[in-house]
Amino acid sequence: MPSLVIVGAQWGDEAKGKMIDVLGGDASYVVRWSGGNNAGHTVIIGDQTFKFQLIPAGILHPGTVSIIGGGMVVCPKHLIEEIDRTREQRAELGELIVSPAAHVVFPYHRLLDALEEEARGENKIGTTSRGIGPAYTDKVSRIGIRMGEFVDPDIFAKRLRDVLAVKNRLLRMFDHAEIEFDALHAEYAAYAEKIRPYVKDAESRLFSAYQAGERILFEGAQGTFLDLDHGTYPYVTSSHPIAGGACLGTGLGPRHIDRVLGVAKAYTTRVGEGPFPTELNDSIGQAIRDAGHEYGTVTGRPRRCGWLDLVALRHSAAINSLSGWVMTRLDVLSGLEEIRVATAYKLPSGETKSLPGSMAEWAQAEPVYQTFKGWSGNLRPCRQWDELPAEARTFLEFVAEETGVPIAVVSVGPDRAETIIVRPDALWG
Numbered sequence: 257m258p259s260l261v262i263v264g265a266q267w268g269d270e271a272k273g274k275m276i277d278v279l280g281g282d283a284s285y286v287v288r289w290s291g292g293n294n295a296g297h298t299v300i301i302g303d304q305t306f307k308f309q310l311i312p313a314g315i316l317h318p319g320t321v322s323i324i325g326g327g328m329v330v331c332p333k334h335l336i337e338e339i340d341r342t343r344e345q346r347a348e349l350g351e352l353i354v355s356p357a358a359h360v361v362f363p364y365h366r367l368l369d370a371l372e373e374e375a376r377g378e379n380k381i382g383t384t385s386r387g388i389g390p391a392y393t394d395k396v397s398r399i400g401i402r403m404g405e406f407v408d409p410d411i412f413a414k415r416l417r418d419v420l421a422v423k424n425r426l427l428r429m430f431d432h433a434e435i436e437f438d439a440l441h442a443e444y445a446a447y448a449e450k451i452r453p454y455v456k457d458a459e460s461r462l463f464s465a466y467q468a469g470e471r472i473l474f475e476g477a478q479g480t481f482l483d484l485d486h487g488t489y490p491y492v493t494s495s496h497p498i499a500g501g502a503c504l505g506t507g508l509g510p511r512h513i514d515r516v517l518g519v520a521k522a523y524t525t526r527v528g529e530g531p532f533p534t535e536l537n538d539s540i541g542q543a544i545r546d547a548g549h550e551y552g553t554v555t556g557r558p559r560r561c562g563w564l565d566l567v568a569l570r571h572s573a574a575i576n577s578l579s580g581w582v583m584t585r586l587d588v589l590s591g592l593e594e595i596r597v598a599t600a601y602k603l604p605s606g607e608t609k610s611l612p613g614s615m616a617e618w619a620q621a622e623p624v625y626q627t628f629k630g631w632s633g634n635l636r637p638c639r640q641w642d643e644l645p646a647e648a649r650t651f652l653e654f655v656a657e658e659t660g661v662p663i664a665v666v667s668v669g670p671d672r673a674e675t676i677i678v679r680p681d682a683l684w685g
């Protein structure tokens with residue numbers, strides 16, 4: 257069983273980064289497949305905090321190769337800064353490879369992200385303004401510049417000149433000043449020089465590694481309900497964070513995915529706009545935000561907080577073909593008198609256990625809750641399932657039963673060590 261996908265089962269920030277760090281030491285390769293620096297993956301080891309946005313969190317394991325997969329969009333300036341910052345923080349790092357198929361994010365993408373959001377007015381998506389949507393739009397329109405072209409000076413100059421002419425026409429439509437070729441080209445050609453040594457045939461390396469029985473860990477970014485096709489469209493990102501996206505974004509085929517672990521918080525958060533039936537706009541929501549320091553890693557925005565939503569998690573379990581749950585941030589719920597879990601939605605057409613089919617239905621969905629007795633005390637020292645309070649175990653067992661997916665791992669704190677491996681056999685097999 258050499259390959260394992262770690263996928264965000266909710267709306268992102270489920271603590272995927274922490275899990276990648278926990279499991280990364282057992283893997284030969286850690287590969288990301290979706291998004292770009294809209295992601296923010298936190299790893300805490302002792303007194304050191306790492307925030308990864310483009311580099312896979314596996315980089316901290318010197319024996320592991322980290323791959324920026326072909327499904328990603330990469331801001332070169334950000335990548336160089338992140339490489340430098342990580343090197344300053346830690347002397348020994350694993351090898352980094354950037355797929356030649358990954359697309360490059362340019363300043364015009366960021367500019368257009370902001371201009372498009374402004375034009376949407378009250379229908380804004382609440383993007384991270386990192387140019388992610390416009391970069392993927394160029395990919396789909398077949399005018400994007402890929403890493404392989406970016407690091408070839410002649411091809412890059414020609415492609416940039418052609419694309420910039422199109423982008424400047426767009427900027428004029430927004431009454432925005434044009435971007436001048438020479439300055440942009442000079443700046444980005446210098447970045448390309450620095451990135452060239454990392455651009456290597458990632459897809460063949462991965463395939464050979466799989467054939468040789470080496471362990472491959474797929475690092476999900478964003479979350480299931482931010483998926484372009486399967487999320488709460490249009491309040492989604494422009495890539496494919498679901499487990500199936502791991503094949504698209506890395507080039508490994510579906511039969512090369514052996515296990516899929518879904519990472520979910522013991523409650524729900526969301527950053528940006530869009531449906532969130534179990535959202536708590538009250539003192540409990542604020543208590544969760546305070547206890548969990550729920551502010552975005554990338555933008556610093558307060559995260560919207562609410563109860564765990566099993567309608568969403570059941571759907572997530574199905575479309576990601578989950579083999580186990582990684583339940584995180586259980587410690588944050590300590591001290592609440594009672595804990596609620598949505599098991600169904602009430603719609604004008606009746607009660608349903610399925611996801612709404614349209615934005616209009618999402619807006620009307622009222623959660624049907626099951627209430628559990630809360631627990632108190634600090635869970636962070638717990639290292640075994642039996643050390644968890646009985647109420648917490650009852651809550652987790654209910655999640656497993658309702659979703660039909662076993663609890664494989666429980667996270668009780670941000671540090672690498674604050675982890676309970678409940679089912680070691682559910683990991684690599």
Ligand code: GDP
Pocket residue numbers: 264268269270271272273274295296297298299300548553584585586587588667668669670671
């Ligand atoms: P990711 O995007 O899925 O990697 O998650 P983020 O890093 O954006 O957000 C998760 C946050 O939760 C980070 O600040 C982590 O350090 C923190 N964290 C991870 N696991 C736990 C946990 O079990 N308990 C608590 N309290 N914090 C956690």
Ligand code: IMO
Pocket residue numbers: 264267268269270291294295296297381382383384385386387388389476477478479482491492493494527528529553
């Ligand atoms: P990680 O990997 C949480 C959200 C944004 C916004 C929507 C579209 O850290 O879990 P975009 O900039 O992608 O066009 O924004 O998607 N979003 C995330 N929310 N965690 C993320 O990544 C996210 N990546 C994108 O907040 O609502």
Ligand code: MG
Pocket residue numbers: 268269270295296297298553
């Ligand atoms: Mg995050």
